[in-house]
Amino acid sequence: MDNFFTGNGYTPRQFWMSGKQSLGKTSVFFLLFAFLISPPFAAVKAAENAQIISLAECVALAMRRNTWIKLAYMDRVVQKYSFTTTANYTFRPDIDWQTALSQAETKQTVPDDSTSLNRSIASALHLRQNLPTGGAIGIQWQPWSKDLSKANQAMYSSDVSSRLDSWRVNFSQPLGKFAGSRVANLVVDQAKYQENLDVLQLKATAINTVTSVIKAYRQLLLAKWDIAINEASLERAKTLLETNKTLIEMGKMASQDIIQSESDRANKELSLEISRNAFDQARLALLQLLDLSRDLIIEPEDQIEIVPFSYTEEQIFSLAKENQPDWLSMLIYLELARMELVQARSEQKLDVALSGSFGTSNTRGDISVDNSEKSWELGVVVDVPISGRTRRELKGNLIKAQVNMDKANISLQKALGDLAINTRDLVQRTKTLEKQIELAENARKLSEKKLEVELIKQNAGRSTNFQIVTYQDELRSARINELNAKISYLNSLSDLDKFMGTVPLTWGIDLASAPTPTFERDSDKMQIEKTSTNTESLR
Template identity: 25%
Template sequence: MMSTPIRTRATAALWTWLLPLLPCPAQEPSAPGDVEPPQVEAPALQVSAGHLSLTIEQALILALQNDIGLSIEEVAGDVARLEARGSWGAFDWLFAANATVTDSEEEASSQLSGADVLTFNTQFVSLDLTRALQTGGTFAVHFDRTNSETNNTFILENPFTSDGVRASFTQPLLRGFGSEVATAPQQQAELVYRQAQERRRQVAHDLLLRVSDAYWNLVLARQQLSVAESSRELAAEQLERDRRVNEAGLNTDVEVLQAEAQLALREEARLQALLNVRTADDLLKLQLFPGKDRESWDTRLEPVTPLPEPASVEAPSDTDWSHMLAVALENRGDLRQARLGIELAEVRLRQAVSQRRAQLDLQVVASSGGFSGQASEAFEEAFSYEFPTYTIGLVFSVPLGNRTARYAERAARAQVRSATLLVEQAESLAASEVRDARRQLAHQAQAVAAAATSLAASRRQLEAEQARNREGISTNFQVLQFQDQFVQAAQRENSARASFMQAKARWLAVQGILGD
């Protein structure tokens, strides 16, 4: 029989070999970008008599604070973050306990049974600690105790206690081997969280672009209303002048009728421009104050950021669109999500490849038992490994045909290819949008300059024609024609400036840096 010191050294040697295989307690790796969304400071708003004055910056901040769609994405991001953190609980210790009490009788089967009718009263309890390891293996510690009392006269100790202790380690060597496979669910959860972050960022960029468009549409509508009101005043002045001339007998009633008809048309245009202002006002409020609060909907918005002066409008200085594309490829949320989709598919592929392999598991078990009429002696005997048992072995199994795993691997490879194609498609779309956005911005800058030149020429033409009309060398019809041309030129100039600001916002948006 092995002496106690030798058994103790053997047990210590076994634990010395096993312990390095056990990793430290699993930590929750922080997913890249695991930070709270930046908090935007509430803008100082000026509300007076039901009117709210807003700069473009204040409008953008309000939208980020109040948008329901963005709030939904933030909640979805929180859900993904918590699920990613919780997935690491797969490597927490698992505690299990079992307790039973058994009272039984059985008829003696021989004269050596110890009694004619054997009675047993047994209390059993077991405790288990199990933990999955990031190497793919499992470590478990087991302890059980049996307290038994019987009328069997051949039992050495009655009542007696039997204790058992066992430590076991199982490590896959083929299927399920390695941390990349064992932590695949956690990697997937973190990638899903990162995708949720990028989706929120993309939703925020889309929101800022919509708010920017709505803001400049409202500015444009108010500018066009101002033009319509000015043109109506011009028509009213012309009508008053024609009436005075007619009263003096220097023109005909036809010219007065022309002026009256022109005034009616200008009034119609003014009413349409007023309707456009109210419509644009509501569309902007839809982005800033979603909901059904009556006070918010009844508030009139007054944009205070003006359209740029023509002299300040410049075309983009960077003539190399490839630089813009490089910025877009790095920053666009849709591209980041697509690339994370490739990583997600690759993680699933590694899982599928591992599942196709045969099962070959290494098992190491060290156990010991103790038996005594005293519970403390049985416990000490078991944990001192006075009577140890050591087992080391391999478990092998392989499914014949293995069709499920084989086709699952092929499907996973196809998913990687699909995710790669989606990235290529998104990059192609990004290149097209970048080129178009830069082309549109350059065009709108040129359109502003052309519209400003046209407006200046129309103004000079109108002033000259009005002077000729006062001298009696021009007809009323010609003056009204030049007034129409001037109004149209003013409207085109306003539209060009508003379109330039919208093109500038889109130029930033297609690069993925709007609001950053």
């Protein structure tokens, strides 16, 4: 794309004069024509010691240095560990090794003196395995345990030692409440969806930050161009003022007419100062997003590319449903609400559990303590809350889960409608802004021609200095409007990129995300439980 400052067929011109009296009427006209019509320089000269930075470099710096992105990645460390623990270790056995040493001594003085001493050492291995059916199996193995007991009385003393080894297997399986693989696997499924939600939150943080950096960069570029336009306008105002002074000395202009030129120069100096302050503010805003030193002098690249808008409304809507973090999060919230309802319904069932155990133990030592036995047990436990707080809490959990399910369904349907409306709004706005670029360019060209014609009229004595200054200001405004139209259009494209959730794809950002959620993304085909939205029946 042609840079705005490349011009439209005009090149800077130089004039040599041997003296003021040799300046004729034609030369004055061409001098005015050269300075008032010619656009600013093709490339804006960078400030001394300024570092030129590209938009891609700003995006890369933001991903490495932005504070919010750093915090989001730090949160991911905790989130990944929590997810791994829940997803990979819920149905893995918990194994504990336990060793105990103890000694106890008792002395008695009344009615007789007596002393007893007990020492023991024991080791045991405990294993517990959760089952996908909701039950659990436990194993306790005590390979070695030794006891030593000594007793001394007035007429009697004893010294008994024994060694024990045993093992026992126990199990439990709910038959009503919390029974079944669907309920047992809820904790793992919830962890998977929560992990996907955390990844989407990281993606949303990166998208929002990168979009803010892109817009801040373009604002800095716009401020840089504004300085160039105001500098060129100030130079033209100074040239016009000097030319008018020459015309007054030659008797071709009234002396009071120079006030307009002096006022114009003062206004241009004010505009230049305002634009410089705006540039510094834009620079600081970008440095703040990049978390760089405020003393760093940076300037954006001059070149921008206006890409034609080629997406259809249907394409944008489809991409948004596939990639937008907010929409995908709504689908996850619906799944989490459905899981919460499944758990609450399971809690309403009768609390019936089957339990049993089997084990052996062998005791060796003195003949009085030698023993070997086997034992087993099997039973059913039924827990029925008749009334009170527990029963109401269970009912409250079901009502809450049902309401959350209703809200998730309504929110999803509302989000789908908003997605379609926002898609149409963004498409129409982008097309309008693209059209405004063409209109602003035509307006700028017409302003240049209008000023050119007015200069010819002034050369013929049929225009005033006031009219020249007015058309010069119109040309300056037209150039600024053209730049604003281009930046607004590019920002609208960035908003579309953000809306579709494709910013990481556009800029090649690897978020090292977890696998894509496995739920159905097409809400038009996704089954929503219509039978579970009647909260009135639960009151």
